[in-house]
Amino acid sequence: KAGVTQTPRYLIKTRGQQVTLSCSPISGHRSVSWYQQTPGQGLQFLFEYFSETQRNKGNFPGRFSGRQFSNSRSEMNVSTLELGDSALYLCASSLVAGPGTYEQYFGPGTRLTVT
Amino acid sequence: AQKVTQAQTEISVVEKEDVTLDCVYETRDTTYYLFWYKQPPSGELVFLIRRNSFDEQNEISGRYSWNFQKSTSSFNFTITASQVVDSAVYFCALSEAASLMETTDSWGKFQFGAGTQVVVTP
Numbered sequence: 001k002a003g004v005t006q007t008p009r010y011l012i013k014t015r016g017q018q019v020t021l022s023c024s025p026i027s028g029h030r031s032v033s034w035y036q037q038t039p040g041q042g043l044q045f046l047f048e049y050f051s052e053t054q055r056n057k058g059n060f061p062g063r064f065s066g067r068q069f070s071n072s073r074s075e076m077n078v079s080t081l082e083l084g085d086s087a088l089y090l091c092a093s094s095l096v097a098g099p100g101t102y103e104q105y106f107g108p109g110t111r112l113t114v115t
Numbered sequence: 116a117q118k119v120t121q122a123q124t125e126i127s128v129v130e131k132e133d134v135t136l137d138c139v140y141e142t143r144d145t146t147y148y149l150f151w152y153k154q155p156p157s158g159e160l161v162f163l164i165r166r167n168s169f170d171e172q173n174e175i176s177g178r179y180s181w182n183f184q185k186s187t188s189s190f191n192f193t194i195t196a197s198q199v200v201d202s203a204v205y206f207c208a209l210s211e212a213a214s215l216m217e218t219t220d221s222w223g224k225f226q227f228g229a230g231t232q233v234v235v236t237p
Contacts, residue, residue, distance in 0.1 A: 033222045043206065043227040056223025088158055098220020099148040099165075099210040106152070106160035 002027065004093050004107035012113045018079040021110045025072050025093030032074040033104060034066060037088040046089075049074050050097040078112075086114045117142040119209045121228035128197050128235055136192045136231045138207030144168075146212040149183065149190045154230070155203040166190065197235045204230045
């Protein structure tokens with residue numbers, strides 16, 4: 001079974017631009033979560049989608065948004081990029097929402113560099 | 116509020132030595148879940164183990180073993196006879212269960228520790 005895939009793997013953008021990252025979950029998984037990883041803040045939860053609905057959002061500004069499609073694929077968008085948005089963005093998929101009965105599996109991440 | 120503390124920033128060992136990674140957690144919930152993930156230089160987080168709060172049975176999987184003790188709020192991880200391929204950052208994570216007010220569960224409470232860098236040299 002194919003794992004979680006994320007595209008692109010690397011991205012360089014300029015301050016003020018916007019960016020869209022894509023995540024394809026493991027086949028059959030309906031929950032997709034996004035995380036931001038930086039050296040200073042570590043791994044932080046961004047948001048979670050389940051059956052095309054955002055179920056939870058972390059403490060991030062409104063410039064960070066996302067969506068999930070009917071095939072469970074998810075995208076996240078960051079508008080008006082700032083230097084501090086440079087990070088590894090990780091996507092994780094799970095069979096169901098929440099850890100009650102199942103674990104989540106992570107993709108390889110998208111390394112975003114903002115200059 | 117929940118919190119995960121991995122006090123060890125980096126551990127360096129020589130191949131074949133054992134290494135134990137500490138994880139201490141805080142939560143007010145009686146039902147919660149604990150996890151360990153490995154992040155090699157490639158960046159992908161690899162799931163290692165999951166534990167429910169009501170299951171304190173320790174586990175061994177090959178060279179990996181986990182010691183869960185609710186009395187000390189710890190969920191420590193040991194690599195026996197370390198190998199160079201074990202070099203990675205290891206994360207402990209905690210997620211509280213859905214509250215009575217929530218109709219369904221969510222990964223929104225999933226919280227990682229700061230991670231411990233393990234360096235295994237030949």
